[in-house]
Amino acid sequence: MIPSRQSQYQQTMTDQSDQHHRTFKDTPTGYRWGGVEHKPYKEDDRALFNAVSRQTLFSRPDMSGELRYFEVDAGGHSTLERHEHVHAVLILRGGGQALIGDRIATLSTNDLVTIPPMTWHQFRANTGDALGFLCMVDAIRDKPQLPTPADLDALASDPAIAKFLAQ
Numbered sequence: 001m002i003p004s005r006q007s008q009y010q011q012t013m014t015d016q017s018d019q020h021h022r023t024f025k026d027t028p029t030g031y032r033w034g035g036v037e038h039k040p041y042k043e044d045d046r047a048l049f050n051a052v053s054r055q056t057l058f059s060r061p062d063m064s065g066e067l068r069y070f071e072v073d074a075g076g077h078s079t080l081e082r083h084e085h086v087h088a089v090l091i092l093r094g095g096g097q098a099l100i101g102d103r104i105a106t107l108s109t110n111d112l113v114t115i116p117p118m119t120w121h122q123f124r125a126n127t128g129d130a131l132g133f134l135c136m137v138d139a140i141r142d143k144p145q146l147p148t149p150a151d152l153d154a155l156a157s158d159p160a161i162a163k164f165l166a167q
Helices: 005-015 149-156 159-166
Strands: 024-027 030-033 050-059 065-077 087-094 096-100 103-107 112-115 121-124 131-138
Touching: 030 050, 030 065, 065 121, 096 112, 096 159, 103 159, 121 131, 121 159, 149 159
Parallel strands: none
Antiparallel strands: 024 030, 050 065, 065 131, 087 112, 087 131, 096 103, 096 121
C-alpha cells in the first residue's frame, strides 16, 4: 500500500524538529532562520566562488522542490555554472548583478530571476553590499557543469560579459 501524503507528512514531522515555523533574524553577519544550519555555499577546494553561504529553508521527501537562501558577501560571487534544472531566484536583500546566458542583469531587492536549463549563470555582490536571495530548485537535480576554456572564450567574446567575469 502506498502511504498517503498526510501520513508521509506526519512521518516527516516526526522524524525532524518542528519545521512549521522558523523565526527570522537579521544579524550583523547576515540573515538567519532558527533551526536552520548555516553552511558554506559548496564543499569545493577550487576557487570557483567567493564569500557565499547557504541555508536550506525547506526540503521534504514528499515534495519535489527545495527552498534555499544564499548570501553573497560584498565583493563575493557564486560559481559560474549551468545545469539541466531551472532556478527561480527572489532577491531578498542588497543588490548586485547576475550573468544569465548572454546578458547581465542588475539586481535589486524583490527582483525575480528565472534561470532556464543549460544557461550559464553567476551572481555577484558587486555594488558594495551583500546580496541575499531565495532559490527554488528541484530537490533531486543534476550536478552543475563548469565552463571549458572554449566556453569561457565564447562568453568573453561579449565585452560586457568579459568585464563582468573579470571582476
